Amino acid sequence: MAWRLRLAPEKTNIDFFRHQWLTFGGSMALMIVAFIAWGVMGLNYGIDFKGGTTIRTESVNAVDVAGYRAALERLPLGDVAITEVFDTNFAPDQHVAQIRIAALEQTDAVSPETITQVQEALKAVDPQITFTAIDSVGPKVSGELVWSSVMAVAATSVGILLYIWLRFEWQMAVGAVLALLHDVFITIGIWAVFQLKFDLTIVAALLTILGYSINDTVVVFDRLRENLAKYKTMPLRDVMNLSVNETLSRTLMTSITTLIAVGSMLVFGGDVIRGFAFAIFMGVLLGTYSSVYVAKNLVLFIGLDRSEKPKGGKGAADHEFANIDA
Amino acid sequence: MPHTPLWKRILIWGVVLIGIAFAAPNLFYGRVEQHNDARDAAEKAGFTTAEQQAQIDLWPDWLPSGLVNLGLDLRGGAHLLAEVQVQDVYKTRMDSLWPEVRDSLRTLRDQVGAVRRQPSPDGTLKVAIENPAGLEAAVQAVKALASPVVSLTGAGQNDLEVTVEGNDIVIQLSEAEKVATDNRTMAQSLEIIRRRVDEAGTREPTILRQGTDRILIEVPGIGSAAELKELIGTTAKLTFNPVVRRTSNQSEDPGPRNRLLPAMNEQGVYYVIEDAPVVSGDDLIDSQPTFDQNSRPAVSFRFNTTGARAFGDYTAQNIGAPFAIVLDNEVISAPTIQSHIPGGSGQITGNFTVDEANQLAVLLRAGALPAKMNFLEERTIGPELGADSIAAGSKAAVIAMIAVSVFMIAAYGLFGVFATTALAINMALIFGVLSAIGGTLTLPGIAGIVLTIGMAVDANVLVYERIREELRQAKSPMRAIELGYERAFSAIFDANVTTLITAGVLFFIGAGPVRGFAVTLAVGIFTSVFTALYVTRAIMEIWMRWRQPKTIVV
Numbered sequence: 064m065a066w067r068l069r070l071a072p073e074k075t076n077i078d079f080f081r082h083q084w085l086t087f088g089g090s091m092a093l094m095i096v097a098f099i100a101w102g103v104m105g106l107n108y109g110i111d112f113k114g115g116t117t118i119r120t121e122s123v124n125a126v127d128v129a130g131y132r133a134a135l136e137r138l139p140l141g142d143v144a145i146t147e148v149f150d151t152n153f154a155p156d157q158h159v160a161q162i163r164i165a166a167l168e169q170t171d172a173v174s175p176e177t178i179t180q181v182q183e184a185l186k187a188v189d190p191q192i193t194f195t196a197i198d199s200v201g202p203k204v205s206g207e208l209v210w211s212s213v214m215a216v217a218a219t220s221v222g223i224l225l226y227i228w229l230r231f232e233w234q235m236a237v238g239a240v241l242a243l244l245h246d247v248f249i250t251i252g253i254w255a256v257f258q259l260k261f262d263l264t265i266v267a268a269l270l271t272i273l274g275y276s277i278n279d280t281v282v283v284f285d286r287l288r289e290n291l292a293k294y295k296t297m298p299l300r301d302v303m304n305l306s307v308n309e310t311l312s313r314t315l316m317t318s319i320t321t322l323i324a325v326g327s328m329l330v331f332g333g334d335v336i337r338g339f340a341f342a343i344f345m346g347v348l349l350g351t352y353s354s355v356y357v358a359k360n361l362v363l364f365i366g367l368d369r370s371e372k373p374k375g376g377k378g379a380a381d382h383e384f385a386n387i388d389a
Numbered sequence: 390m391p392h393t394p395l396w397k398r399i400l401i402w403g404v405v406l407i408g409i410a411f412a413a414p415n416l417f418y419g420r421v422e423q424h425n426d427a428r429d430a431a432e433k434a435g436f437t438t439a440e441q442q443a444q445i446d447l448w449p450d451w452l453p454s455g456l457v458n459l460g461l462d463l464r465g466g467a468h469l470l471a472e473v474q475v476q477d478v479y480k481t482r483m484d485s486l487w488p489e490v491r492d493s494l495r496t497l498r499d500q501v502g503a504v505r506r507q508p509s510p511d512g513t514l515k516v517a518i519e520n521p522a523g524l525e526a527a528v529q530a531v532k533a534l535a536s537p538v539v540s541l542t543g544a545g546q547n548d549l550e551v552t553v554e555g556n557d558i559v560i561q562l563s564e565a566e567k568v569a570t571d572n573r574t575m576a577q578s579l580e581i582i583r584r585r586v587d588e589a590g591t592r593e594p595t596i597l598r599q600g601t602d603r604i605l606i607e608v609p610g611i612g613s614a615a616e617l618k619e620l621i622g623t624t625a626k627l628t629f630n631p632v633v634r635r636t637s638n639q640s641e642d643p644g645p646r647n648r649l650l651p652a653m654n655e656q657g658v659y660y661v662i663e664d665a666p667v668v669s670g671d672d673l674i675d676s677q678p679t680f681d682q683n684s685r686p687a688v689s690f691r692f693n694t695t696g697a698r699a700f701g702d703y704t705a706q707n708i709g710a711p712f713a714i715v716l717d718n719e720v721i722s723a724p725t726i727q728s729h730i731p732g733g734s735g736q737i738t739g740n741f742t743v744d745e746a747n748q749l750a751v752l753l754r755a756g757a758l759p760a761k762m763n764f765l766e767e768r769t770i771g772p773e774l775g776a777d778s779i780a781a782g783s784k785a786a787v788i789a790m791i792a793v794s795v796f797m798i799a800a801y802g803l804f805g806v807f808a809t810t811a812l813a814i815n816m817a818l819i820f821g822v823l824s825a826i827g828g829t830l831t832l833p834g835i836a837g838i839v840l841t842i843g844m845a846v847d848a849n850v851l852v853y854e855r856i857r858e859e860l861r862q863a864k865s866p867m868r869a870i871e872l873g874y875e876r877a878f879s880a881i882f883d884a885n886v887t888t889l890i891t892a893g894v895l896f897f898i899g900a901g902p903v904r905g906f907a908v909t910l911a912v913g914i915f916t917s918v919f920t921a922l923y924v925t926r927a928i929m930e931i932w933m934r935w936r937q938p939k940t941i942v943v
Binding site for chain 1: 462470472613614615618763764765766767768769770771773774777778780781782784785786788789792793796797799800801802832833835836839840842843844846847850851854857858861876879880883884885886887888890891892893894895898899902903906910942
């Protein structure tokens with residue numbers, strides 16, 4: 064027998080429901096904490112959602128945050144936040160800063176004069192400074208972007224709900240989608256607690272998390288469906304445990320390969336994409352956890368109708384699409 | 390194991406080879422790009438210079454030369470989201486309608502009495518008549534000015550909506566006409582922006598209408614959004630207006646519906662002109678730099694039929710009166726009409742240099758934007774930042790690829806090697822497909838590819854774990870592999886369809902880079918299912934045939 068890296072023993076018999084109050088309750092508590100954090104601390108919205116301007120500067124001279132701030136304070140600007148950016152990919156003499164200026168007034172358009180003034184003020188502090196990226200978003204668009212993001216998460220959830228409903232049973236669809244929302248809300252909570260910048264790419268990451276997390280859940284459910292047909296009299300709880308145990312090895316393998324890939328993006332992908340990579344990294348961790356501990360707990364709570372359904376009769380309707388051996 | 394039929398194997402390897410062929414140009418990005426640019430330039434010009442030939446020779450013509458488009462965030466460039474003030478046009482329409490209304494009511498003078506224009510909100514025209522008894526006749530006369538709406542949805546409706554408010558007649562555009570007008574305004578704005586951006590000679594600009602009144606403009610390789618705005622915003626609004634009087638008092642009150650404008654070339658000279666133009670630049674069909682009879686640079690122009698008629702009528706009726714040629718709120722010149730000018734062509738003279746005449750002709754040809762634009766969003770990405778992002782992204786992808794491969798081989802041995810080979814083919818296919826469909830690679834798109842590297846092996850993991858399970862039940866290797874693929878399929882299918890749903894939503898709501906991510910993700914789903922299910926199996930069959938193993942270890 065050749066050596067193989069094993070993440071899980073060949074056959075496991077873990078009772079995933081043993082600590083269900085701890086795990087499921089913990090999940091619920093975390094969700095509540097996430098909601099509170101979101102409500103109380105709010106999200107650190109990027110200019111995509113708040114309107115305003117970000118300017119990325121680069122210079123061979125070290126970033127003089129105090130000097131930049133002093134230079135900008137003389138200008139009639141709204142809130143200004145200056146942060147120095149560090150990244151492993153930077154050359155030793157590459158100093159990058161990110162300057163964020165809140166939207167000035169309730170105008171739709173962005174004032175190019177302001178940007179020019181800011182650039183000139185900064186050039187006075189550091190003549191070597193260059194402006195590698197400038198983003199301006201007017202408040203009108205930013206409001207719409209918030210709305211379209213909420214719609215996107217909702218539309219994806221509904222789409223997934225419908226698909227799982229078609230292919231499985233409605234209880235599973237509900238369980239899967241609630242587990243997804245669990246992942247999304249906890250991720251948002253993390254962003255609120257640590258006040259990480261929340262912009263459009265984070266929404267893209269949240270949607271990706273939905274996609275990944277459902278991927279994981281579907282594999283468990285697929286096995287559950289198979290086992291439900293195989294062990295008709297086994298209690299639901301035991302069939303679920305069996306299914307999770309049987310797919311455990313796969314779940315761990317896939318999560319780890321994905322984490323390796325996303326982790327590499329996080330470390331080596333550069334600072335521009337770091338927030339995105341971090342969101343997906345967290346989402347993969349949460350998604351794995353939720354497919355093992357949250358989704359099927361919900362299904363167990365709701366219960367499944369396992370009564371023998373007459374073939375082709377009225378009761379078979381719910382399995383109609385599940386019978387397609389796609 | 391029943392072998393896959395020959396035609397299927399040919400198909401599988403054929404797809405792989407074609408994919409690799411389409412992906413290959415991206416390895417020589419710079420060369421292929423030069424080749425493509427030179428070829429296009431030569432084609433456009435109709436001849437090939439030696440330099441161009443050298444560049445064309447950098448890449449053989451018979452090889453695919455499609456490249457993955459690099460998004461703005463990777464190439465550098467500017468992005469603008471503009472909102473067109475479509476309502477501006479309603480106002481212009483109403484202002485130019487006023488003289489028509491006045492003239493038609495004038496013929497009913499004995500019934501309606503004096504006619505006055507009342508102050509009213511932009512986009513509406515309010516007319517007071519002296520004699521309320523003539524209201525009905527006046528309304529009928531105004532309604533006669535309306536014409537049917539020219540659009541599919543608005544068919545059967547008139548363009549004007551006439552209502553009565555007290556003793557005033559209120560005229561505005563009907564809803565159907567507003568929609569039709571908005572569409573025309575947007576089409577015209579798009580066309581003008583496209584021409585102006587093209588004139589700057591940039592590569593592959595994206596100019597798209599978004600929603601009812603927005604235009605998205607993305608131009609790679611341009612220095613900044615401000616530069617792009619300047620390029621687009623250079624208006625050349627040309628109108629021909631009746632002159633009321635000439636003055637040197639710059640604070641003179643021009644009176645209602647008149648405007649005081651400075652002369653372009655004469656210091657301290659101002660003209661009071663009528664606000665409503667006789668003809669506007671919209672009716673211009675051509676303009677060329679030329680010389681006048683004194684051999685000074687001038688610009689000649691030609692109107693379309695509508696413009697020619699209006700211009701002809703006006704000149705016929707106003708011989709001896711001055712009229713003003715107004716460009717961007719400055720009076721270029723105010724010649725006196727010598728004679729009736731039929732045919733609709735004429736000449737603008739002024740103290741132009743040759744260059745100025747040239748530029749003016751170009752601006753007039755490009756036309757004026759029909760309405761003002763507000764810029765809602767502007768982004769500039771420097772080319773160095775883009776290059777840094779590409780470097781960091783590809784580094785991350787390579788490291789992810791190596792790490793995942795090592796991990797897969799450690800977990801599944803030889804079968805891990807198969808999966809890794811399939812993963813490499815998968816990467817080539819993603820690039821091949823993106824090149825073939827002209828997809829755009831963005832920084833989140835690179836992240837999508839890296840994510841695919843992690844998730845692509847999932848299908849293989851599912852299959853391999855199944856094979857292990859089947860082997861445990863003492864099935865023969867052949868049978869175990871067959872069942873592994875068969876039984877894992879429904880999970881793979883469901884899992885990927887749900888991810889595809891997400892990619893679909895991302896595509897429809899996302900703009901720019903996020904959209905690029907969605908495309909890459911979707912392409913990655915298809916290629917990874919293909920490689921994980923078909924390519925690994927094809928490799929496995931070759932190996933099984935060659936080694937004929939009695940037992941296998943997955």
